[in-house]
Amino acid sequence: MKLTKATYRKPDDHGDTSFDIEASVENKKEDIVDMSVASLTIIDGNDNTVACDYEREDSSYAEKDETFSVYLSCYAKDYLISDFNKAKAIVDLATYKKEYKKIGEFDIPKDHKSTIQSNNQIEFGKIRLFGVSVYRYDPPENPSDDHSVCVKLAVKNISNEYIQKALIKIQLNDRSGANLMDSEDYRPLPPNATVYFEPSVYAKSGKLKGAKLDVSISSFHLIEHYNAESLIKLSKD
Amino acid sequence: MKLGDYFKKYNIRFLKSTPSQLKTNIDEIDLEKIFEKRFEDLKQLLNREDKDIYKFYIPDLGSIPSDLKISAINKFIIQGKNNRTVESLLNSSLKIIEDADYNDLDWYKRDIQKILIDISEKDVQVVKKFLIKLKNFNQDVYNDTIKMIKKLKEHNNFLKHFIE
Numbered sequence: 001m002k003l004t005k006a007t008y009r010k011p012d013d014h015g016d017t018s019f020d021i022e023a024s025v026e027n028k029k030e031d032i033v034d035m036s037v038a039s040l041t042i043i044d045g046n047d048n049t050v051a052c053d054y055e056r057e058d059s060s061y062a063e064k065d066e067t068f069s070v071y072l073s074c075y076a077k078d079y080l081i082s083d084f085n086k087a088k089a090i091v092d093l094a095t096y097k098k099e100y101k102k103i104g105e106f107d108i109p110k111d112h113k114s115t116i117q118s119n120n121q122i123e124f125g126k127i128r129l130f131g132v133s134v135y136r137y138d139p140p141e142n143p144s145d146d147h148s149v150c151v152k153l154a155v156k157n158i159s160n161e162y163i164q165k166a167l168i169k170i171q172l173n174d175r176s177g178a179n180l181m182d183s184e185d186y187r188p189l190p191p192n193a194t195v196y197f198e199p200s201v202y203a204k205s206g207k208l209k210g211a212k213l214d215v216s217i218s219s220f221h222l223i224e225h226y227n228a229e230s231l232i233k234l235s236k237d
Numbered sequence: 238m239k240l241g242d243y244f245k246k247y248n249i250r251f252l253k254s255t256p257s258q259l260k261t262n263i264d265e266i267d268l269e270k271i272f273e274k275r276f277e278d279l280k281q282l283l284n285r286e287d288k289d290i291y292k293f294y295i296p297d298l299g300s301i302p303s304d305l306k307i308s309a310i311n312k313f314i315i316q317g318k319n320n321r322t323v324e325s326l327l328n329s330s331l332k333i334i335e336d337a338d339y340n341d342l343d344w345y346k347r348d349i350q351k352i353l354i355d356i357s358e359k360d361v362q363v364v365k366k367f368l369i370k371l372k373n374f375n376q377d378v379y380n381d382t383i384k385m386i387k388k389l390k391e392h393n394n395f396l397k398h399f400i401e
Binding site: 002004005018022024026035053055056057058059061065066067068069071072073074075184185186187196197198 | 250252256292294296297298299300302303304305316317320321325326329330332333335341344347348351
């Protein structure tokens with residue numbers, strides 16, 4: 001990884017100095033990069049923390065020997081740095097590959113007192129998916145308002161690997177197959193932990209008749225760590 | 238503009254600290270007063286009202302930087318989408334050889350080869366401009382790149398446009 005840009009701007013009217021960093025990364029692994037997570041730390045000449053932007057996810061994509069770039073930024077009050085010539089930008093970045101599985105297509109429960117359930121448990125790579133329960137939230141006071149349909153799904157990491165992100169996506173399609181709405185929820189999965197998801201979608205009651213709910217999971221697994229740092233320069237912009 | 242309309246327009250989603258994703262009633266918040274504030278300020282504002290928001294993101298793009306101004310979202314989206322255009326890839330490739338050491342030159346060659354082999358008719362002018370910039374920047378690297386184009390031209394007809 002190389003920092004191909006590391007600049008700061010003169011403070012704005014509020015005394016805020018912004019830092020703009022661009023990093024280029026070459027994927028040397030066989031796995032395809034589908035996501036990167038980076039943090040940017042700005043320190044002064046005495047290694048004091050000035051600013052930090054962390055957990056910056058980017059939908060980076062790179063096959064083997066391909067290069068991708070990420071853009072990071074953060075800001076701080078200018079009085080935190082006595083000498084900008086000695087300030088440094090440090091970037092820590094990790095790349096992740098994606099695994100995907102469709103969990104199933106579910107009918108919509110007829111009312112808020114019934115449920116549709118998958119009645120099965122699936123193991124998918126390093127993940128165990130407990131059965132899916134689809135239910136409807138209590139109807140709105142005004143029946144012509146949107147009605148919510150929710151999914152309950154618990155996901156267990158059955159490995160010792162820290163899984164950066166498990167993403168549950170639900171797509172609501174009407175009886176003709178047209179997409180009405182989608183929703184997603186994602187969280188990290190620590191080793192051996194079980195994490196709970198409850199994404200929901202909503203539509204008018206009539207649209208829910210004959211509609212289907214597609215549920216899928218994507219999980220993101222570590223490929224490689226990268227680190228780089230650079231002195232920062234005043235932006236020419 | 239209302240916050241709900243703004244989120245819909247730019248396909249902005251948010252993660253909540255607790256799992257429930259039921260519709261959160263933030264749609265009617267008036268954005269005018271906070272339009273020049275940052276996403277971190279928006280998160281704090283919503284969480285003061287118990288909205289339990291952890292982070293904002295755009296599917297297929299990534300998380301929104303907390304220091305990004307709410308008014309600057311369009312620029313952020315355009316930059317994110319442009320990351321994979323040939324012009325952006327070529328510019329990134331050029332930056333690899335600025336202040337380069339020997340390894341970086343090898344990296345540049347691997348990278349530029351991957352980009353050039355996939356160009357199409359619409360990219361011809363972009364590549365021509367890039368080659369002019371490269372020639373002015375570093376004649377040796379330019380010569381190496383032209384040699385590479387000559388070798389690659391059998392695999393992509395559009396590369397013939399760059400050989401005098």
